[in-house]
Amino acid sequence: MTFDFSVTRTLSMAKKEVRHILQDPFTLAVALGFPLLLLTFFGYVIDFNVKNIRLLAVDSDHSRASRQLMEVFESSQYFKLTAAPSSGQIVHLLDEEKAKAVLMIEPGFGKDWARNRTAKAQVILDGADNSIAGTILTYLSGIQAAALKKLSGEEFRQTITLKTRFLYNPELNSQWFVIPGLTVVIIGIISILLTALTVAREWENGSMELLLSTPVRPLEIIIGKLAPYILIGLGAVVTVYLAARGLFQVPFKGNHLLYLVACALFLGTTLAQGLVISVVARQQALAIQLANITGMLPSLLLSGFIFPIESMPRFFQIFTSILPAKWFMVIIRGIFLKGAGLLDLKTPFIALFIINVVLIFIAAKSFKKDLEP
Amino acid sequence: MNPDFAVQVEGLTIQFGSFTAVDDISFSVKKGEIFGFLGANGAGKTTTIRTLCGLLTPTKGHVTVAGHEYKEGDLSIKKRVGYMSQKFTLYNDLSVKENLVFAANLRKISKSTHEKRIKELFAFLGFTHSDTTLVRDLPVGLKQELALAAATLHNPEIIFLDEPTAGVSPAARERFWALIRQLSAAGKTVFVTTHYLDESEQCDRIALMRTGKIIALDSPAELKKKTFPESLYELEPMSGQSQSAILSQLEKIKQSGAALEIQPYGMRYHVIVKDSRQWDLVKEQIKPTFSYKPTLPSMEDVFIRLVEGVDR
Structure with a gap:
């Protein structure tokens, strides 16, 4: 097969996709509303600090x-x-x-x-x-x-004193813990759901047939369709970051570049996951279901976002290791609160990288098989 | 490869798992022809047309379209044909212009060329709506015409139309067929599937498909001649005749042994003559009840007979 990737075709795919997003209230709501809703919800409504x-x-x-x-x-x-x-x-x-x-x-x-x-x-x-x-x-x-x-009274002498000092989050402020973790949930949901939907819509609409009857290449379809969602995903990353720093005063101790690299890596895995879903589900309703089950639930419940993985049954501790959300959670909290570097986080980075490569491989393989006659 | 042919198919078989959708068919389409593909739903029309457009890979056999033999991953055929799918494939939430420009970009047609081409196509279609109209706001007939425009933007040699008039009003169907004839007059090869039998009469040649096989292929006139070597009469009941009188007269024809078969045809009856001497006698006797005239078989007659012939 000759490699004649066309920038024109890819760009026109992307441009069309943006038009769809602007026309479709649901997509727009998920892309813009969801991050804000989750931020308000976890930032203000749910408070794990029990007082009074x-x-x-x-x-x-x-x-x-x-x-x-x-x-x-x-x-x-x-x-x-x-x-x-x-x-x-x-x-x-x-x-x-x-x-x-x-x-x-x-x-x-x-x-x-x-x-x-x-x-x-x-x-x-x-x-x-x-x-x-x-x-x-x-x-x-x-x-x-x-x-x-x-x-x-003051004169009471304690023979042994245990002084506790909490590192990284001295006040044990739950928002410091939760807000950076929201990055995982928001990217997880947005990119898996929107990616799965965008391709499923093309099948449901019948327009995939129009695309395939032209000389457009599967790679051009994928990149063109995903480009706007990569931007939305990165936009969500920036939104959560700004909200964390500005609204909730969470300190950022780590390296911004490393943070961005980690986000891009995670975004890659979720987009690939969304593509795999769209291959399985050619209808939007089914795609939403699958995206919720394989994307939203693990990132909310099994990533360590709220419930610590250490206190899960042994099976789940091992099972969660195949979920990219778990590793990304470790990375995000490490970079944000502890200022951890690449060396400190080598295990989660390597794990995330492996999952990323595997998922992209599966997505490319199944998607290509699906599209090419 | 014969240069006079736009499409050549040899021993084409397409299987999905254990299901054989198209079963060892061979045919050719001449350049400039309006070639009709006729058959019930599920007969394998759409599967064949998709294969000819390079959307499906043949399980067996050879397909040559626009002078290029199909090879997996090769885009030569896709570049040279236009395809209008059975399902409406344009984007309802985009405007007329956005849809056409998008289709043009996918085929890498330069801006100046596609702008000129869109103008030509609008003139050809007699399209007078603003090009900023959202596609969803157009009536079904116009949507189909627009889909035709999107499929012919790149001036393809062959145009494949898969049930282009399904669900369209009779007037819009007539308009659409006028467009098809114009395309053919301009030298394009048009390959069209339909399940409207009356439409098939407008084709130069038709292939009749049934359960994955082509059971007949010829011009409409030849098909009629071949399928109905006997003469055919149409009986129309005189006004004021009771149902019982009609039935008893029909019974009389049957008894005489003049007719091979009598088929209801709307309010009328078609008599396929077996014995013309007997028929000449009996037709005088039924005169008070029926008026009769010799007629040509319709495509419906042909279709019923061919399909029944296969089933027998």
């Missing part, structure tokens, strides 16, 4: 020590205390979602403390909402230390 937890306090001791304990809870800002009417209604109030946790201070708490015996207080948690319960649990050890310090 409603805590019912049942103080049956009424001592100085018990009041000091409650003050410690209150001043941590994690809890909002209300005095419980009576201990009999506790479960009822938890059921009604009036409170997420209950602090029970038994009579004798103050006395035990004064006599240097272990002073006991009980915390009851609403285990139905286990994400909040888990968070409260992590706060409790801090509260315990603070209470010990407060009740015993």
